[in-house]
Amino acid sequence: MISLRELENEARAHLAPEVHDLFAGGADDEITLRANESAFARIGLVPRVLSGSAERDLSTSLLGRTIALPVVIAPTAFHRLAHPDGEISTARAAQAAGTIMIVSMAATTPVEEIPGDTWFQFNVQPDRELTRYQVQRAEKAGCRALVLSVDVAAFGHRERDLRNGFDHLPDGLVCENMRDAAGVVRRIEFAPDLAWSDLAWIREISALPLVLKGITHPADARRALDHGVDGLIVSNHGGRQLDSVAATIDLLPDITSAVGGRVPVLLDGGVRRSTDIVKARALGATAVGIGRPVLWGLAIDGQRGVERVLSLLREELDRALALCGASSLDDLSEDLLRW
Numbered sequence: 105m106i107s108l109r110e111l112e113n114e115a116r117a118h119l120a121p122e123v124h125d126l127f128a129g130g131a132d133d134e135i136t137l138r139a140n141e142s143a144f145a146r147i148g149l150v151p152r153v154l155s156g157s158a159e160r161d162l163s164t165s166l167l168g169r170t171i172a173l174p175v176v177i178a179p180t181a182f183h184r185l186a187h188p189d190g191e192i193s194t195a196r197a198a199q200a201a202g203t204i205m206i207v208s209m210a211a212t213t214p215v216e217e218i219p220g221d222t223w224f225q226f227n228v229q230p231d232r233e234l235t236r237y238q239v240q241r242a243e244k245a246g247c248r249a250l251v252l253s254v255d256v257a258a259f260g261h262r263e264r265d266l267r268n269g270f271d272h273l274p275d276g277l278v279c280e281n282m283r284d285a286a287g288v289v290r291r292i293e294f295a296p297d298l299a300w301s302d303l304a305w306i307r308e309i310s311a312l313p314l315v316l317k318g319i320t321h322p323a324d325a326r327r328a329l330d331h332g333v334d335g336l337i338v339s340n341h342g343g344r345q346l347d348s349v350a351a352t353i354d355l356l357p358d359i360t361s362a363v364g365g366r367v368p369v370l371l372d373g374g375v376r377r378s379t380d381i382v383k384a385r386a387l388g389a390t391a392v393g394i395g396r397p398v399l400w401g402l403a404i405d406g407q408r409g410v411e412r413v414l415s416l417l418r419e420e421l422d423r424a425l426a427l428c429g430a431s432s433l434d435d436l437s438e439d440l441l442r443w
């Protein structure tokens with residue numbers, strides 16, 4: 105398979121239709137789901153010539169670590185629905201590629217068993233003691249940052265899942281990181297009353313860097329900086345939460361200018377080609393996250409499938425930099441783009 109698009113098509117044959125829908129789908133009319141990808145296509149590149157070098161440096165630094173390419177694994181639920189080895193395979197592939205996996209609170213593998221360089225994503229639960237326990241587990245397990253999803257005040261209306269009647273995991277699979285201190289697997293709930301003032305409490309329960317995922321408004325980006333967060337992820341949850349949210353690449357420039365380089369800004373949603381990464385970097389993102397392509401790779405061939413996804417992006421990015429006359433990611437700037 106020679107592109108993420110081919111992997112996406114092939115994955116269909118490896119998944120039960122309702123699981124494919126669960127992974128592929130978005131909320132309501134899936135306007136945002138489509139917009140994320142199509143918005144990248146509307147931005148043109150205007151490459152420079154005769155300014156490249158024999159070798160390109162694809163590495164970037166992120167919260168004090170160097171990652172080999174500016175692509176991290178976005179947190180996605182239920183990897184064992186895609187492949188029996190689930191999150192372990194994903195993590196090993198991320199490790200092999202020299203990047204970070206953001207482990208989902210809804211992972212089907214205990215965070216303690218997931219190897220490599222990981223961050224832990226969570227939604228604050230109405231039972232704050234459960235959240236405290238989860239966060240402390242992740243910290244003990246060696247996760248290097250916390251990723252608080254802030255776009256989950258309610259559960260998105262995913263019509264494919266409603267139509268398919270997909271409302272619980274098959275026997276044998278549970279959200280392992282939803283166990284409470286007594287070992288009981290708790291249901292994921294939402295906390296519509298979560299507020300900026302709660303960030304102080306998260307700081308109290310953990311010393312890890314805190315990244316907010318699901319920032320779309322530049323005023324919220326500024327507010328997040330006022331609250332001392334360590335990073336932001338511009339995300340509309342892959343179109344699975346509020347439908348009609350603007351495409352993330354269209355939201356990015358206002359956020360990066362509000363942040364002014366004070367903390368790293370990541371973007372996810374619709375990244376399928378290295379030229380999407382070039383555009384995001386040119387608009388000030390430090391790195392991008394990929395969600396669904398990882399699940400497609402996993403469904404097709406476990407760890408090797410995810411490795412393929414990451415190596416395709418790496419090869420493409422190396423070529424795109426050469427063709428942009430760039431020798432490193434820092435050579436990519438907004439003057440390479442035409443809207």
Ligand SMILES: Cc1cc2nc3c(=O)[nH]c(=O)nc-3n(C[C@H](O)[C@H](O)[C@H](O)COP(=O)(O)O)c2cc1C
Nearest residue numbers: 127178179180181208253341342373374394395396
């Ligand atoms: C099947 C699936 C499960 C997801 N689960 C989570 C999750 O548990 N927590 C979270 O913050 N985001 C979750 N997301 C959103 C992703 O982190 C990411 O924002 C989105 O997938 C990026 O878009 P992309 O799939 O187009 O790359 C999920 C997305 C998908 C497709």
Ligand SMILES: CC(C)CC(=O)C(=O)O
Nearest residue numbers: 180181210256292341344
């Ligand atoms: C368990 C869900 C809340 C996971 C999620 O965020 C998603 O499916 O998009």
